[in-house]
Amino acid sequence: MKRLLALLGLTAAFALPVRAEIVEQTLPNGMRVIVKTDRRAPVAVSQVWYRAGSMDESYGATGVAHVLEHMMFKGTKEVPAGEFSKRIAAAGGRENAFTSRDHTAYFQTLRKDRLELALKLEADRMANLVLAPEEFAKEINVVMEERRMRTEDSAQAKLYEALMATVFQTHPYRHPVIGWMDDLKSMTVDDARHWYERWYTPNNATLVVAGDVDPAQVMAWAKQYFGPIPARPVAERKPQREPEQIGMKQVTVKAPAKQPVVALAWQAPRLADPQADWEPYALEILAGVLDGHASARLNQSLVREKRLATDAGAGYDGISRGPAMFVADATPAEGQSVATVEAALKAEIARLVKDGVSETELNRVKAQVLAGQVFQQDSLFYQAMQIGEWTTAGLDYKARDTRYAKLKAVTADQVKAVAAKYLVDDRLTVAVLDPQPMPEGKPEMARNPMGAGHVR
Amino acid sequence: MSAKTLFALLFALLVSPAVWAGLNIQHWTTPQGARVYFVENHDLPMLDVSVDFSAGGARDSRQKSGLANLTRHVMGLGAGDYSERDIAEKLADVGAVMSGRLDADRAGFSLRTLSGKAERGQALSLLGAILSAPRFDAAILEREKARVIAGLEEAATKPETIGAKAFQTALYGDHPYALDESGEVDSVRGLSRDDLVAFHRDHYRAKNMVVALMGDISRQEAEQLAAELAAGLPPGEAPPPIPPVSPADQGMERVIPHHATQSHLFMGLPGLKREDPDYFALYVGNYVLGGGGFDSRLTESIRQKKGLAYSVYSYFMPMEQMGPFQIGLQTRRDATREAVDTARAELARFLEEGPSEAELAQARNNLIGGFPLRIDSNKKILEYLAVIGFYRLPLDWLDTYSAKVDAVTRDDILRAFRARVRPEAMMTVIVGGQLESPAK
Numbered sequence: 001m002k003r004l005l006a007l008l009g010l011t012a013a014f015a016l017p018v019r020a021e022i023v024e025q026t027l028p029n030g031m032r033v034i035v036k037t038d039r040r041a042p043v044a045v046s047q048v049w050y051r052a053g054s055m056d057e058s059y060g061a062t063g064v065a066h067v068l069e070h071m072m073f074k075g076t077k078e079v080p081a082g083e084f085s086k087r088i089a090a091a092g093g094r095e096n097a098f099t100s101r102d103h104t105a106y107f108q109t110l111r112k113d114r115l116e117l118a119l120k121l122e123a124d125r126m127a128n129l130v131l132a133p134e135e136f137a138k139e140i141n142v143v144m145e146e147r148r149m150r151t152e153d154s155a156q157a158k159l160y161e162a163l164m165a166t167v168f169q170t171h172p173y174r175h176p177v178i179g180w181m182d183d184l185k186s187m188t189v190d191d192a193r194h195w196y197e198r199w200y201t202p203n204n205a206t207l208v209v210a211g212d213v214d215p216a217q218v219m220a221w222a223k224q225y226f227g228p229i230p231a232r233p234v235a236e237r238k239p240q241r242e243p244e245q246i247g248m249k250q251v252t253v254k255a256p257a258k259q260p261v262v263a264l265a266w267q268a269p270r271l272a273d274p275q276a277d278w279e280p281y282a283l284e285i286l287a288g289v290l291d292g293h294a295s296a297r298l299n300q301s302l303v304r305e306k307r308l309a310t311d312a313g314a315g316y317d318g319i320s321r322g323p324a325m326f327v328a329d330a331t332p333a334e335g336q337s338v339a340t341v342e343a344a345l346k347a348e349i350a351r352l353v354k355d356g357v358s359e360t361e362l363n364r365v366k367a368q369v370l371a372g373q374v375f376q377q378d379s380l381f382y383q384a385m386q387i388g389e390w391t392t393a394g395l396d397y398k399a400r401d402t403r404y405a406k407l408k409a410v411t412a413d414q415v416k417a418v419a420a421k422y423l424v425d426d427r428l429t430v431a432v433l434d435p436q437p438m439p440e441g442k443p444e445m446a447r448n449p450m451g452a453g454h455v456r
Numbered sequence: 457m458s459a460k461t462l463f464a465l466l467f468a469l470l471v472s473p474a475v476w477a478g479l480n481i482q483h484w485t486t487p488q489g490a491r492v493y494f495v496e497n498h499d500l501p502m503l504d505v506s507v508d509f510s511a512g513g514a515r516d517s518r519q520k521s522g523l524a525n526l527t528r529h530v531m532g533l534g535a536g537d538y539s540e541r542d543i544a545e546k547l548a549d550v551g552a553v554m555s556g557r558l559d560a561d562r563a564g565f566s567l568r569t570l571s572g573k574a575e576r577g578q579a580l581s582l583l584g585a586i587l588s589a590p591r592f593d594a595a596i597l598e599r600e601k602a603r604v605i606a607g608l609e610e611a612a613t614k615p616e617t618i619g620a621k622a623f624q625t626a627l628y629g630d631h632p633y634a635l636d637e638s639g640e641v642d643s644v645r646g647l648s649r650d651d652l653v654a655f656h657r658d659h660y661r662a663k664n665m666v667v668a669l670m671g672d673i674s675r676q677e678a679e680q681l682a683a684e685l686a687a688g689l690p691p692g693e694a695p696p697p698i699p700p701v702s703p704a705d706q707g708m709e710r711v712i713p714h715h716a717t718q719s720h721l722f723m724g725l726p727g728l729k730r731e732d733p734d735y736f737a738l739y740v741g742n743y744v745l746g747g748g749g750f751d752s753r754l755t756e757s758i759r760q761k762k763g764l765a766y767s768v769y770s771y772f773m774p775m776e777q778m779g780p781f782q783i784g785l786q787t788r789r790d791a792t793r794e795a796v797d798t799a800r801a802e803l804a805r806f807l808e809e810g811p812s813e814a815e816l817a818q819a820r821n822n823l824i825g826g827f828p829l830r831i832d833s834n835k836k837i838l839e840y841l842a843v844i845g846f847y848r849l850p851l852d853w854l855d856t857y858s859a860k861v862d863a864v865t866r867d868d869i870l871r872a873f874r875a876r877v878r879p880e881a882m883m884t885v886i887v888g889g890q891l892e893s894p895a896k
Contacts, residue, residue: 040499041832073750082760085750090818092825111828141763145718149766149786153615153716256715258609295544303603304540310603334606364548371551371570374502378833438613439715 022387022398023215025222029231030203033222034387034397036210038380044115044211045380047107048122049388051206052199054177055101055322056237061191063179066099067143068195072106073097074135076128081135084121091117101173102321103392109381112212116221119207123225126205129196136189144185147178155255155433159263163431166251167265171242173322203231206391210384242267242323249429257435259310262342263329266427268316270324274399274406280318281406282414283326283422288365289357289415290314290328290348297348298328308336308344319393326422338432349423356416369407479831481841481851482675488662490686493841494669494678497834503571503671504838505580507587507685508564508846511659513637514698514776522604522639523647527655528556528563530600534593536585543582552579560633561698561776562846563659564666566838571672580681587660588688592652604644611638615716616786619887622712623722626883627780631701633726662686664694668841670834701726701778709884719792719888720784723799727781727876728772730847734872736860738772738781741869743819744811745803746770746783751818753802758785764795776847781877789889796886807877810870824858 023035054065075081088095093110095118108118151157161176168174179187207226209218245267271280290298291314298312312330328349332341376382390397482494515524532554533540547554552569565586569579611617621636628634638644667682703726728738739747746754746769758768768785783803787795811819831837831854844853 042828043832082750082756086818089748089751089822090825092822092827092829094826094829109829111825114825138760138763142759142766145764145786145788146766148717148788153718155613256613258613259606293544293548295541295548300541304599307599307602310606331606334602364545367549367551369551371553371575374500374570375553375568377500378502378835380832440713 021215023219025219027202027223027227029227029229031222031226031229032206032391033219033226034206034208034391035213035215035218036208036383036387037213037215038210038377038383039212041380042112042212043109043380044112044209044213045107045109045384046115046118046122047105047208047384047388048126049103049105049206049208049392050199051102051204051392052104052195053100053102053321054175054179055172055240056199057172057175057179060183061187061195062175062183063143063177064187064191064195065104066178067140067184067187068192069097069099069104069106070139070143071131071136071192071196072125072129074139075130075132076124077130078128079121079124081132084125087117087121093118099177101177103388105388107381107384115209115211115213115218119218119221119225122207123229126200126202126226127229129200131189131193131196133189136192140184140187143178144181147181147184150178151176152181155253155257155435156261158255159253159261159431159433162251162253163263163265163429166249166431167267167325167429168242168323169245171240171322173242198235201232201234202226202229204234206388208384208388208391210380210387245427248425251429251431252434253431254434254436256438257433259331260338260435261329261331261433262338262345263327263431264342264345265429265431266326266423268324268326268422268427269318270320270322271318271395271403274395274402278406278410278414279418279421280324281403282410282418283316283318284407285362285365285410286352286415286419287314287316287326288368289352289361292365292368297352298330298345301348302330302341302344306344307333308341309333312345319389319395321393342430342432349419353416353420353423357412359412362410362412362415366408369404373404479837479854481844482678483845483851484679486662486667486679486683486686488683488686488689488691490662490665490667490682490689491845492667492669492678492682493845494675495671495837495841496673496675496678497670498672500834501571501672502568502834503576503669503673504566504568504834505583505670505681506564506566506668506838506842507583508562508666508668508842509659509661509664510561510695510698510776510846511563511655511664512559512561513635514560514632515655515659515695516632516635516637516639518635518643520639520643520647520651521635522637522644523651523655524563524659525558525637525639526597526600526604526644526647527652527659528558528565529604530592530597530652531586531590531656531660532556532565533596533600534591535582536589536591538582538585540593540596543586546578546582550575550578554579554583558637560635560637564842576673580685584685584688587685590656592649592656594649597647597649597652601644601647604638605641608638608641608644615714615718615720615887618712618714619720619722619885622710622885622887623724623780623782623883626708626710626885627703627724627726628701629704631777632698633701633775633777633779657690658692659695660689661692661694662689663692665689666842666845668838668845670838670841698776703778703881704883705881707880707882707884709886712885712887714888716888717788718786719789719795719886720786721792721796721799722782722784722885722887723796723882724770724780724782725877725881725883726778728774729778730774730776731849732774734868734876735774736864737868737872738876740816740819740823740861740864741806741811741873742770742772743823744815744869745806748819748822751822753806754783754785754799757802758795758798762794762798764788764791764798768795768799792886792889796884803877804879807870807873807879810866810873813866816864816866816869820861820864823861827858830854
């Protein structure tokens with residue numbers, strides 16, 4: 001939930017000494033290229049964003065977006081399996097990739113004089129991936145291990161998986177990004193190939209480069225390497241709109257754990273028009289009022305004053321291709337029931353709807369927005385990431401400045417209004433982790449309890 | 457000037473001057489005895505500050521383990537004129553972000569603030585109060601003890617923390633590095649306000665403090681700011697060094713049953729100090745064994761060739777005294793033995809033949825070529841300042857880094873690995889599905 005603060009971003013209340021410039025061009029094959037110069041360090045970041053994430057998957061093949069991401073490191077005609085990573089490493093670079101509900105992105109960070117290598121290799125695997133069955137057979141096992149590590153063995157991760165599958169009745173956001181285990185078990189290399197052919201085309205991709213670079217040179221390289229890749233028609237995207245929720249939903253997850261967790265998720269609007277919309281900005285400010293700092297309402301009330309919970313938080317992220325949610329969650333303290341804590345979370349929402357927020361609270365959240373705008377410029381990677389996320393979500397990244405102005409303009413009445421409109425039971429899903437005893441018992445751990453801190 | 461220094465200078469000048477133009481680390485000691493490390497940079501209107509004390513988990517006793525952690529944590533929850541609510545609100549009012557950290561060696565705070573006089577002044581006055589005048593409110597202490605205990609109980613269900621803890625115990629026995637920094641349920645329950653007050657008085661002293669500053673202030677402002685932070689601290693000397701580690705001669709294997717779908721492996725032994733003549737040989741060598749991600753042998757044999765794990769790695773964790781060398785992985789239950797055996801075989805092969813010249817070249821290229829990425833943000837530079845200061849590394853540590861990596865030979869790596877990573881002394885902890893007795 002703290003991610004929210006990172007997402008809040010920037011505005012120019014005072015002049016920034018390093019005013020980065022952004023240059024953009026669309027290649028004839030439809031690929032967008034966006035270059036942001038930042039000369040603080042002799043480093044460059046390259047990110048290739050594909051507008052294809054788990055929300056574009058179908059039943060029976062969930063997880064294929066992420067599996068293809070793994071396979072993108074498994075060789076092209078010119079660059080054998082594993083070589084991509086080796087060549088970037090030899091150039092002193094760091095590289096990886098990530099898949100989300102909305103997109104798949106591949107990135108490298110390198111010394112500025114090695115950037116060309118990254119662009120050349122990315123262009124190669126956009127067009128020439130081999131997808132060998134024997135590589136797929138090994139890699140699908142790696143992905144299943146990843147799912148075991150992230151989800152199967154984590155009661156909390158299972159809770160959020162169940163929450164998403166309940167909030168959304170038809171929209172593909174109900175599927176986990178990593179896919180359901182059964183779909184992974186039955187996945188074939190042809191599923192991966194089909195995905196690659198469907199989405200990996202320059203007209204469905206955006207290259208974002210940030211760093212100490214010459215934009216004209218980057219554009220020249222982009223044309224040289226990505227330019228020759230022919231555009232292909234991008235598959236039709238069905239709207240798959242989530243129907244109006246018609247009443248509160250509930251789900252319980254029973255899994256080995258010690259503490260219960262209660263999570264509340266309300267369906268909420270996403271940011272669609274950065275100029276005209278105001279509700280998403282008010283929801284962001286609302287999340288800040290509830291959980292922007294250690295004395296924000298939820299922690300102050302549930303954890304510090306009433307001592308009902310050991311943790312409590314809230315969050316909202318309006319930058320997405322699909323429907324958004326407003327989430328609040330808490331871990332009941334020893335001796336407190338889930339029902340009590342759920343009621344306390346809802347009571348804080350009710351207080352907001354009834355009494356609104358004070359100007360002091362509002363200004364405090366806005367001060368954090370302002371500072372966050374400066375702080376985020378310390379990370380080259382994050383700057384590129386924000387451009388990529390906005391673009392892939394169908395938003396004009398240039399509207400980010402508008403967004404900061406709009407966040408600053410949010411009024412106390414607007415915060416109250418969005419709470420009253422969206423944080424209502426008919427839009428709510430409640431997910432509860434019901435902790436179960438450890439199946440193997442607690443043999444030696446009972447005397448010698450295991451701790452949270454460790455040397456790493 | 458030694459030949460090595462001369463070489464480093466030549467190397468720095470010849471290879472890529474642009475990359476090296478960078479860090480001018482300024483260092484001084486405040487009148488109260490705090491050591492200060494400062495890099496001035498005005499690119500962004502912000503300031504990063506960290507303060508660290510030799511007041512980590514290794515300062516705990518077994519009976520009161522968790523005391524160092526709780527002291528540092530509760531310090532931030534009410535100090536001087538400020539209630540815990542005031543602290544959070546006044547930080548937020550100026551957009552500042554404060555966080556705490558603690559490991560076995562170090563305890564401290566870091567603060568990120570806008571560099572305007574009003575913003576940084578307010579944020580730093582809060583940090584000053586937290587360091588010098590913590591309230592240790594009894595009711596807040598009880599509440600936070602309950603939260604720590606809840607965290608310990610939840611962690612005790614998770615295979616990764618069960619294994620890490622058993623591994624730490626196996627490596628360090630009676631040494632304070634064996635203690636869980638968060639403490640134990642019983643030890644935390646027994647901690648009193650007096651314990652925290654005494655721990656603070658004995659450890660949070662100017663002569664035990666390292667201040668790192670990075671960002672948009674002048675040297676003069678930095679001097680004043682550091683002096684003010686140190687001014688209110690109790691007098692007295694820094695605590696004595698942490699006692700040396702005596703590694704066991706004989707290793708062992710321990711299997712802890714767990715229901716998880718994956719088994720977790722922890723294998724290793726005490727391996728490396730922060731100031732250690734073999735630091736670079738072990739660091740570069742480990743890149744080839746299991747530190748270099750997809751460049752490493754462990755990833756190649758266990759993930760790439762066999763598909764047995766998503767994550768497999770090895771690392772040396774340099775600490776004031778010998779920190780751990782560890783090989784780790786997670787794999788499905790029925791593959792446990794195969795994965796563990798493969799990891800052991802890779803380690804044996806590495807100890808036998810060391811890296812090839814090609815592997816060593818690849819490691820050098822990555823570590824040297826990637827050097828600019830290590831200092832490309834204020835946050836990363838602050839972290840280096842804090843480490844250089846706390847462990848009293850030479851001020852030119854970053855300047856000589858690439859030359860030292862470049863100088864490492866295959867023989868250096870083999871000799872250093874064979875001296876430190878003794879197979880007969882390896883401790884192995886497996887949490888999960890390998891339920892039958894260990895092989896021997």
